[in-house]
Amino acid sequence: MRKIPESTVRRLSLYLRFLEEFEGQGIATVSSGELAARGGTTSAQVRKDFSFFGSFGKRGLGYTVQELAGRLREILGLDRRYKAVVVGAGKIGSALVQYRGFRLRGFDVVAIYDRDRTKVGIEWDGLVTRDIACLPQDLQTSRPEIAIIVTPGEAAQQVTDVLVAGGVLGILNFAPVQLVVPDHVSVKTVNLALELEALSFALTNR
Amino acid sequence: MRKIPESTVRRLSLYLRFLEEFEGQGIATVSSGELAARGGTTSAQVRKDFSFFGSFGKRGLGYTVQELAGRLREILGLDRRYKAVVVGAGKIGSALVQYRGFRLRGFDVVAIYDRDRTKVGIEWDGLVTRDIACLPQDLQTSRPEIAIIVTPGEAAQQVTDVLVAGGVLGILNFAPVQLVVPDHVSVKTVNLALELEALSFALTNR
DNA sequence: GTTTGTGAAACGATTCACAGCT
DNA sequence: AGCTGTGAATCGTTTCACAAAC
Numbered sequence: 001m002r003k004i005p006e007s008t009v010r011r012l013s014l015y016l017r018f019l020e021e022f023e024g025q026g027i028a029t030v031s032s033g034e035l036a037a038r039g040g041t042t043s044a045q046v047r048k049d050f051s052f053f054g055s056f057g058k059r060g061l062g063y064t065v066q067e068l069a070g071r072l073r074e075i076l077g078l079d080r081r082y083k084a085v086v087v088g089a090g091k092i093g094s095a096l097v098q099y100r101g102f103r104l105r106g107f108d109v110v111a112i113y114d115r116d117r118t119k120v121g122i123e124w125d126g127l128v129t130r131d132i133a134c135l136p137q138d139l140q141t142s143r144p145e146i147a148i149i150v151t152p153g154e155a156a157q158q159v160t161d162v163l164v165a166g167g168v169l170g171i172l173n174f175a176p177v178q179l180v181v182p183d184h185v186s187v188k189t190v191n192l193a194l195e196l197e198a199l200s201f202a203l204t205n206r
Numbered sequence: 207m208r209k210i211p212e213s214t215v216r217r218l219s220l221y222l223r224f225l226e227e228f229e230g231q232g233i234a235t236v237s238s239g240e241l242a243a244r245g246g247t248t249s250a251q252v253r254k255d256f257s258f259f260g261s262f263g264k265r266g267l268g269y270t271v272q273e274l275a276g277r278l279r280e281i282l283g284l285d286r287r288y289k290a291v292v293v294g295a296g297k298i299g300s301a302l303v304q305y306r307g308f309r310l311r312g313f314d315v316v317a318i319y320d321r322d323r324t325k326v327g328i329e330w331d332g333l334v335t336r337d338i339a340c341l342p343q344d345l346q347t348s349r350p351e352i353a354i355i356v357t358p359g360e361a362a363q364q365v366t367d368v369l370v371a372g373g374v375l376g377i378l379n380f381a382p383v384q385l386v387v388p389d390h391v392s393v394k395t396v397n398l399a400l401e402l403e404a405l406s407f408a409l410t411n412r
Numbered sequence: 413g414t415t416t417g418t419g420a421a422a423c424g425a426t427t428c429a430c431a432g433c434t
Numbered sequence: 435a436g437c438t439g440t441g442a443a444t445c446g447t448t449t450c451a452c453a454a455a456c
Contacts, residue, residue: 003446004407004411005446005447006404007447007448008447009403009404009407010400010404012403012407013399013400013403013404014384014400016403017382017399031414031415031416032415032416033415039384040384041448042448042449043415043416044418044448044449044450044451045447045448045449047415047416047417047418048417048418048447048448048449050416050417051416051417051418055416055417056416057415057416057417058415058416058455058456059414059415059416059417059454059455059456060413060414060415060416060455060456061414061415061416061455061456062414062415062416063416075407075410076403076406076407076410077406077407077409077410077411078403078406082406082409091300091301091304091305092298092301092305094297094301095297095298095300095301098297099297099298099398101382101398101399101402102402105399105402105403105406106406107402145409146405146409169409170405170406170408170409171405172401172402172405176223176307178220178245178246184412186405186408186409188401188404188405188408190396190398190401192305192307192396193219193223193307193311194216194219194220195378195394195396196307196308196311196313196378197215197218197219197222197282197284197311198212198215198216198219198394199352199376199377199378199392199394200282200283200284200288200311200312200376201215201218201281201282201283202376202392202394203283203288203351203352203375203376203392204281204282204283205210205283206390211424211425213425213426214425237436237437237438238437238438239437247426248426248427249437249438250426250427250428250429250440251425251426251427253437253438253439253440254425254426254427254439254440256438256439257438257439257440261438261439262438263437263438263439264433264434264437264438265432265433265434265436265437265438265439266433266434266435266436266437266438267434267436267437267438268436268437268438269438
């Protein structure tokens with residue numbers, strides 16, 4: 001497949017959200033212009049985004065909501081389920097375990113780990129926090145595709161190496177560091193400090 | 207000022223993080239190449255990023271760590287403090303109130319709000335959750351520059367309108383919706399569902 | 413008449429490459 | 435000699451504009 005811009009992938013995800021709203025409202029068809037207006041982009045952008053993957057519309061009519069939603073789910077790989085582990089049972093980690101959006105989008109959290117003995121054994125949403133020392137073993141048996149890292153920055157790279165060695169293919173990283181991973185592993189980093197600083201910049205330079 | 211690419215702002219934030227590490231290690235000067243290696247980019251990119259704001263280095267020598275860090279803090283507007291309110295006292299909201307990174311980066315959380323009466327009155331990190339109905343009044347007296355939205359998607363736009371009317375200039379949005387705001391207000395959205403779907407895409411198309 | 417799909421044009425960001433300073 | 439600062443070249447993404455389908 002041709003190389004797809006990251007920005008296109010993000011927009012496909014947005015479009016899918018809108019289509020699901022439209023589905024809920026019983027709307028049967030939608031035009032690129034309507035999706036564009038909803039997503040703050042242009043109709044040409046919407047059509048170009050789709051064109052990377054094929055042609056899903058009917059000229060003069062637009063797109064049928066259900067069919068397009070189905071295609072986008074397929075493209076985004078949301079027509080299957082993933083197993084995920086959470087590493088770090090601090091405030092954010094334990095909040096994430098309880099986040100319904102994961103399950104809703106096909107991600108099943110199968111375990112949560114922490115290094116801190118005082119946190120091991122605590123139950124979050126039916127999941128008992130396990131000792132990080134169990135992680136390498138556990139990865140061999142449960143074989144999760146995805147890991148969510150919510151450790152302090154200092155621990156994140158070390159944890160990453162264990163996860164990668166254990167066969168994890170995707171990482172959602174909340175630690176404020178740039179993780180080094182082999183090519184076959186994908187990382188998406190959510191860096192709060194960075195977002196705050198970008199906000200600060202926008203407020204300062206106005 | 208010339209229009210600065212968002213990607214440049216994000217990298218400046220990264221460079222600052224590295225410089226702070228170097229400061230801690232007592233390293234006095236650094237070259238664009240060293241910063242680039244640390245940040246996964248190129249030395250030309252680093253220099254170009256800086257060049258939007260002036261010339262901070264010495265040819266043949268590089269940059270002095272302390273001076274450069276100071277300049278970046280200035281550019282990013284981190285040489286002052288901001289008042290912030292958190293709206294939504296759910297799992298993520300209450301975890302964020304306790305997040306030390308905010309205070310560390312100059313953001314003081316001055317209040318937290320929720321619509322749910324059963325949550326009002328609960329104390330998080332010394333801050334008593336207030337009824338969302340108090341928000342318009344409170345904004346007039348405390349005048350926070352920044353708001354952090356951690357409500358369900360359905361409530362986010364309504365809350366945004368109240369915040370904007372109350373003079374908030376920057377919003378960090380964790381609700382999975384695109385907020386509509388006037389031009390003078392900046393929004394940074396952290397959309398977990400979207401990050402997960404981008405990860406799913408990366409795993410699927412390999 | 414309306415809306416898609418798509419090459420071509422325009423725009424914006426990154427990389428190159430080198431003159432100029434230390 | 436080493437490294438910065440920057441105009442020029444390259445690369446990638448967005449926008450334009452229109453022929454083709456309904």
